[in-house]
Amino acid sequence: MNTQPLVPPFTQESALAKVRRAEDGWNTRDPEKVALAYTPDSRWRNRSEWVTGRQEIIRFVARKWARELDYRLVKELWAxxxxxxxxxFAYEWHDDAGRWYRSFGNENWEFDDSGLMRARHASINDAPIEESERRLRWAPGRRPDDHPGLTDLGF
Structure with a gap:
């Protein structure tokens, strides 16, 4: 796996790689690892919640994944x-009562010169689904390279 930093200005190739690295990071469901992709003072808007800094990011994603169980995420470059x-993006998860959801959203990202994300604005909607309707099925962790992306899934 290439771990060379991806820094702005982004090309089509480096933007695609940055999106995949972000997806891979979130699919680890490791809050401390995820937070390392952001500047120490990164500012987020996630739905209606504002988060500032790595420590708040860690608490936010830990809380999120305690509620959103068996989380699987796919991201796609838009621009x-x-x-x-x-x-x-789209992700699927279930709550502690076993109810499944597919969450759809858009994110706008801004990076500093070293390639760390300094701003993230996310708009997300949740749709209840039946377990049989799940489309994001792989073992926990990184989405396999041969698993369809959003466009191929018709999302």
Whole structure:
């Protein structure tokens, strides 16, 4: 796996790689690892919640994954320019009562010169689904390279 930093200005190739690395990081469900992709003073808007800094990011994602069980995420590049990337995504999860959801959203990202994300704005909607309707099925961790992306899934 290539761990060389991906820094702005982003090309099509580096933006695609940045999106996949972000997806891979979130699919670890490791809050401390996820937080390392952000600047120490990173600012987020996630739905209607504002989060600032790595320690708040760690608490936020830990709380999220305690509630959103068996989380599986797919991200797709939407656009990029300079130090900014826009993505769309879908993830599936269930609550502690076994009810399944598919969450759809868009994110706008801005990066510093070292490639750390300094701003993240996420808009997300949740749709209840039946377990039989799940489309994001793989073992916990990184999405396999041969698993369909959002466009291929018709999302």
């Amino acid at each position: 990029h320019e300079g130090s900014r990337i826009a993505v769309r």
